[in-house]
Amino acid sequence: MxxxxxxxxxxxxxxxxxxxxxxxxxxxxxxxxxxxxxxxxxxxxxxxxxxxxxxxxxxxxxxxxxxxxxxxxxxxxxxxxxxxxxxxxxxxxxxxxxxxxxxxDKDWINNWKEFFKTFEVDDIVIRPSWEKTDESHQGKIVIQIDPGTAFGTGMHETTQLCIRQLKKYVNSDTRLLDVGCGSGILSIIGLKLGAAEALGTDIDPNAITATYENIEVNHVPADRFRVLTGNVIEDTALQEEVGLEKYDVVVANILADIIIPLSEVVSRFLKKGGIYITSGIINTKEEAVVKAIKENGLEILEITRQGEWVSVTARKN
Incomplete structure (x- = not known):
């Protein structure tokens, strides 16, 4: 037409x-x-x-x-x-x-799908629902993701940086907080890596819908994951609901301008010794993010890079 x-x-x-x-x-x-x-x-x-x-x-x-x-x-x-x-x-x-x-006339809702193909991050396979699992994926962690109207297929360098850091720090005792969860991909991967439970937050209601849909198709038990809507940086009531000094790992794949103010409050959520994994940081803003994290009493453990993007991992001592 x-x-x-x-x-x-x-x-x-x-x-x-x-x-x-x-x-x-x-x-x-x-x-x-x-x-x-x-x-x-x-x-x-x-x-x-x-x-x-x-x-x-x-x-x-x-x-x-x-x-x-x-x-x-x-x-x-x-x-x-x-x-x-x-x-x-x-x-x-x-x-x-x-x-x-x-x-x-174009199918604007579905045409983007031709650009989202199955891909791998080390031993983790991320595939859309319209593609089948290949025999080569046997023995690997397979995650099914449909972003819908929320950002987060896992193909972006920033998400891959976070995935590799989650693999290092998540274990069977981990309580994970995913700030700006998008499609829920990092929460789902954390749970598939063995985390005991996860909680995601996002300001976009579309992200909440997409996350719950992806949780269901990946057979994640409802009692191990939930999602809350709101601005966890500014909303103190939401902070209380999320839980204080509760999390072993907080992951935030957002953007530098959000990570900087988040770094001022993230210690409220972390247990002592808890890990703060950040990405979404363009390399020109690496210095500002590192400065903000240090100024808020966190110890920088590692800085990793992929393309023009940076991930900073820190610890609450």
């Missing part, structure tokens, strides 16, 4: 107004493009560490929407133009022009 794409050239200040107008007309699937830099709050919410280099923001934004080729497009465009004229009477909406193009 082909879709007609219509793009309104507007001002960045009017993007929300134009988007709201389209929603009120029953149009869904709206896209916004501009060169407005992300705020610090945006970066924390979206976990963005490496920002794209954008041209200067000139106050111009583009709001796009799609209409089925079989719909009454002309009738809808008449309504859109009328609403734009109405907005123009009380707000600066910029040019307000509409350009048209066509795009092929």
């Amino acid at each position: 082909k879709w007609n794409k219509y793009t309104i050239k507007t001002s960045t200040e009017a993007e929300d107004l134009v988007s709201g107008m389209l929603l009120e007309l029953g149009i869904e699937g709206i896209e916004i493009e501009d060169n407005v830099p992300l705020s610090e709050e945006d970066k924390k919410t979206m976990f963005i560490d490496i920002l794209p280099i954008l041209p200067p923001d000139e106050g111009v934004g583009y709001v796009s929407f799609y209409l089925d080729d079989g719909e009454d497009n002309e009738g809808m465009l008449v309504k859109v133009r009328a609403e734009l004229d109405e907005l123009r009477s009380f707000a600066e909406i910029g040019e307000g022009s509409i350009t048209e193009s066509q795009t092929e």
Whole structure:
């Protein structure tokens, strides 16, 4: 199926107004493009560490929407133009022009799957549900992961760095805390490595859903794992619920800008002698992360690297 794409050239200040107008007309699937830099709050919410280099923001934004080729497009465009004229009477909406193009229908939900293939991290096999286990995987730990709408297939260097550190420090007595658990991959691997129990936290409800689905398909007993939603760095009530001085290992595969403030509170969760495994650290921020961990009384045990990414492992003495 082909879709007609219509793009309104507007001002960045009017993007929300134009988007709201389209929603009120029953149009869904709206896209916004501009060169407005992300705020610090945006970066924390979206976990963005490496920002794209954008041209200067000139106050111009583009709001796009799609209409089925079989719909009454002309009738809808008449309504859109009328609403734009109405907005123009009380707000600066910029040019307000509409350009048209066509795009092929795509299965956006599932097309990413062609890039996620079975792979191995040492003796651990990570495979999606749509691929079968190979005979060569016999005797290895096989983890089935479907990321869904949550980040975390295990293919990224940062996840692999964490996996290798978990193999070093997890044993049958380990209580594991996975901060920013995503798809739950690190928790599941920790449990498959023999950890007694694990708890995951994430600010994204989609991550919680994906994690529980992956826990089920990997046959992890419900009494050995649970997931909580919220910001464990700032929410003291959540910290109490997670448990204080309870964990042998805390793993955080997030980003440097999150790991730094997490390092200020992680000792609250760790037992004495507990291990703090971090990754998601681009090499240009290694020094800042190491500094934050040391300043909060933790001893650096090991720094490992893969590509441009860094993992720092520390201990609470």
